[in-house]
Amino acid sequence: MAKLCMGLFSGSLDKLTAAGVILSGAAADDMDVEVFVLLQGARAFIKDNESKIDNVAEATHLKDEFINSLEKLNVSKWYDFFEMAKEMTNIKIYICSLAGKIWGGEKLGDFNYLVDDLCGIGEYLTAAEEADIHMFI
């Protein structure tokens, strides 16, 4: 089975949606996936923060058009993509501990239902080294 390693730095709605779509593809393909959430990305995974992200987009001038269009096309929310993908294949989501601290998350219980554990940067690089595919979003 192919292994996918994703460094998820972005905590913005547009890139989280892209990450969710990619994870869905990986799930359809039965890939083993490890997601390492870095710095700004961790804000999206703090407990009850999922929908706060609706206000965060990297391309702010496109945000409204983007969100409206997603709704019209009946596209799932980013966290629903993550959840669905996790139900279908082996996906582990790790929060880098520094990233968590930046947004007030110190332990696993501070994060939402998508998160499996906290980790350090060494584990991310080792996973990237061992994966068939590595992407940084």
Add this chain to the structure above:
Amino acid sequence: MEQLELQDLKVDKVVDARGTACPGPLLEAKKAIGTISSGEIMEILSADEGTKRDIPKWANKKGHEYMGTVEESGYFKIYLKKG
């Protein structure tokens, strides 16, 4: 397979994924193929252009047989035989 042959196939499972954009149809196909047995045929209805290339490639990779696609107005039907 020819279009007419495809139209006449006895289908064991129909997945209507016309309400979703990519990756919806692929996910629906993946979920549904787990519910049929090897040798059975599944028909996926999709209105998403990306799916037309995506599902046959996915099927071949996963060991299922891509039998063909029939175009309807505004959507298409993809036929797979489970491997």
